[in-house]
Amino acid sequence: MIKKTPKGQPSTAEPILQELAQEHELPRLIMEHRTLSKLKSTYTDKLPEMIQKTGRIHTSYHQAITATGRLSSTDPNLQNIPIRSTEGRRIRQAFVAPKGYKLVAADYSQVELRIMAHLSQDPGLLDAFTKDADVHKATAAEVFDVSLEDVTTEQRRRAKAINFGLIYGMSAFGLAKQLGIGRPEAGKYIKRYFERYPGVQQYMENTRESAKEKGYVETIYGRRLYLPDIKAKNAMMRQAAERTAINAPMQGSAADIIKRAMINMHDWLAETDLDVKMIMQVHDELIFEVAEKDLDAAQKKIVDIMQNSSQIDVPLLVEAGVGGNWDEAH
DNA sequence: GAGGGGAGCGCG
DNA sequence: AAAGCGCGCTCCCCTC
Secondary structure (H helix, E strand, O other): OOOEOOOOOEOOOHHHHHHHOOOOOHHHHHHHHHHHHHHHHHHHOOHHHHOOOOOOOOOEEEOOOOOOOOOEEEOOOOOOOOOOOHHHHHHHOOOEOOOOEEEEEEEEOOHHHHHHHHHHOOHHHHHHHHOOOOHHHHHHHHHOOOOHHHOOHHHHHHHHHHHHHHHOOOOHHHHHHHHOOOHHHHHHHHHHHHHHOHHHHHHHHHHHHHHHHHOEEEOOOOOEEEOHHHHOOOHHHHHHHHHHHHHHHHHHHHHHHHHHHHHHHHHHHHHOOOOEEEEEEOOOEEEEEEEHHHHHHHHHHHHHHHHHOOOOOOOOOEEEEEEOEOOOOO
16 A cells, blocks of 8 residues: 655655555665664764864754744754664764763653643642652553553553643544554543543643633743634644644643743852853753762752742652763763 | 755654 | 644755
């Protein structure tokens, strides 16, 4: 079965090749070539050319580009440095601390799901985060109706896909495709989820309604995203706007939270005697360069500022790692 | 030679 | 008919 692009050409998109790879050797080789040539052309070849007089690569951050309030990063984009593949990680390993220094990477744990708990006030979700439970595991136990101890790796993986899917406004169709299961089964999972977390379902419905009524959605700190297409006659346009309406308060509130932390971080950095610099932001993560002698004190303060710059109805948890390079710091 | 747009793919 | 949010960069093809 050859899938076509909108222009009628045979599609060579990744998921299609994945399927074709079951039967043929070539698609796998094409995928492998794409991965490696992407890494080479975008990172391995380019980044060394971008080293400045300082001996460093300096990105530009833009504060007024994204619809949700995130920063964006260009020339080079340091918010898409590889991490998911082992070959890719070798590029991340090239980001190193100077002698006598270490990198500290501090990231918010599941911040968007925590915001979903806050916004929806769903008792089950609030409870999971308040108890600092493994939220994907807890979701698996609810959706698959097993005890926490009996959750399998596969069930946890599926629950994780459900949790992410919800943040993006995904349908049963999308979940089925994501998990490689049938649509009816995916529909069952979603139904179970909403039975167990009714506050979340209510929140989703309220958000769609409110977006239609007001023409915008907003973050917990009140930044708005206007959605003119929410009333579109074209169902595809309208549904896309509805998914944006669901996602934007969570993604946008997460952006607000890290921005507040960065402002407080700046104030602390201006007054502290510790040898520490804030050098990068990657959406839910801040990276610092810290003198080895100040590591413990700095790490503690960094986590403290990130966790306490905003208050929502569940704890904000920050996990910090230390390493000689950016990969190790994770 | 510059710039637009699509396909594809890197990240959260 | 489409079906998962938000970005930026490279490659390729096309137009001006």
